Amino acid sequence: xxxLEQSPQFLSIQEGENLTVYCNSSSVFSSxxxxxxxxxxxxVLLVTVVTGxxxxxxxxxxxxxxxxxxxxxxxxxxxxPGDTGLYLCAGAKGTYKYIFGTGTRLKVLA
Amino acid sequence: xxxxxxxxxxxxxxxxxxMTLRCTQDMRHNAMYWYRQDxxxxxxxxxxxxxxxxxxxxxxxxxYSVSRANTDDFPLTxxxxxxxxxxxxFCASSDQGGAGTxxxxxxxxxxLTVL
Numbered sequence: 001x002x003x004l005e006q007s008p009q010f011l012s013i014q015e016g017e018n019l020t021v022y023c024n025s026s027s028v029f030s031s032x033x034x035x036x037x038x039x040x041x042x043x044v045l046l047v048t049v050v051t052g053x054x055x056x057x058x059x060x061x062x063x064x065x066x067x068x069x070x071x072x073x074x075x076x077x078x079x080x081p082g083d084t085g086l087y088l089c090a091g092a093k094g095t096y097k098y099i100f101g102t103g104t105r106l107k108v109l110a
Numbered sequence: 111x112x113x114x115x116x117x118x119x120x121x122x123x124x125x126x127x128x129m130t131l132r133c134t135q136d137m138r139h140n141a142m143y144w145y146r147q148d149x150x151x152x153x154x155x156x157x158x159x160x161x162x163x164x165x166x167x168x169x170x171x172x173x174y175s176v177s178r179a180n181t182d183d184f185p186l187t188x189x190x191x192x193x194x195x196x197x198x199x200f201c202a203s204s205d206q207g208g209a210g211t212x213x214x215x216x217x218x219x220x221x222l223t224v225l
Contacts, residue, residue, distance in 0.1 A: 003169070009150065031211050042114070042200050042216025043153070050211060088152055090214070096141045096160045096204070098214060099169065100153035 003027055004091055004101035012107045013079055021074040021087055021104045029091030032065050032072045033098070037086040079108045112136050114217035116201050122223045123191050131186045131220045133201030141204045141212065142184040143168075144176060146197040147219070153200065159184055191224045198222075 004025045013019055023032070031050045035043035047056050049065035049072065056063045060083075062075040072089055089101040117132045135142065140161045145153040145168075155168030159178040173195060175187045184203075188195055199220045204212035 004152075006152070033214075035214070040218065042202070042218055043214070044216075045213045048211050048213070090153075092211070096158060096212075097155070097166070097168070098143070098204075099155060100145070102150065103152040 003099050004089055006087075006089060006101040006104045008104060009102065010105050010107075012109065015080060015108055015110050016078050017108075019076050019079060019106070021076075021106075023072045023074075023089035023101050025070050025091060027091070027093075028069050029099075030069075030094065031092045032069070033090045033092070034063055034072070034074055035088045035090060035100075037088060043086075043088055076106075079106075081108045081110050084108050113215055114201055114203060116199075116217035116220050118220060119218070120221040120223075122225065125192055125224055126190050129188045129191055129222070131188075131199055131201075131222070133184045133186070133217060134182050135184075135201075135203045135215075136182065137203060137205070137215065138181060139203035139205050139215070140181070142178065143202040143204070143214070144174070144184070144186045145200045145202065146170065146195075147200060148197050156186065156199075188222075191222075193224045196222060196224045 033048045034046045037043040047063045052067045052069045054065045060077045087104045115134045143158045144156040157176040159165045202214045202216045
């Protein structure tokens with residue numbers, strides 16, 4: 001059983017559409033991170049959220065940490081083909097133990 | 111800047127053989143990690159190390175062992191490989207971050223196929 005479940009697992013949308021990816025757990029995390037992974041490469045950090053209810057914006061990407069620090073969401077506005085990739089959430093259990101979600105594979109069509 | 115270097119990039123291995131995946135970092139990070147990535151399961155933590163000389167078990171440690179003799183190296187060993195260990199393995203390191211806020215830096219992965 002995965003500690004962190006992401007939905008949807010796959011998403012194919014047209015350029016310009018909006019989308020939201022969810023990361024859910026029954027466990028509390030000290031922080032929550034979002035990574036993006038390109039084929040043949042390792043994941044790269046997009047953002048870290050620490051406080052329950054925290055919202056961070058990175059250009060067209062908006063990240064939110066749930067009030068209870070058990071879940072998070074990633075919203076992309078006006079998606080572009082360059083947003084295509086595998087999006088992974090990761091929850092921190094303590095200082096050094098990072099547990100990843102199941103991943104959401106996004107494809108944005110031009 | 112090398113960051114995290116993994117070797118080999120790809121390997122095909124007969125079941126029952128012993129295999130060590132190598133990982134070296136040049137960022138002087140305290141913490142290092144091994145993950146395996148399988149389709150639909152994201153990244154699953156195998157083992158981790160908070161600092162040289164210490165290691166800990168992750169979500170899926172069975173069949174794997176690690177050592178951390180120094181800060182830079184964190185090898186992962188499969189004592190007797192089985193087909194279910196076919197996967198892409200990622201090594202990562204992180205800087206000191208409070209409450210798990212340190213960024214994870216990943217290598218490019220080692221693709222292992224066990225026949």
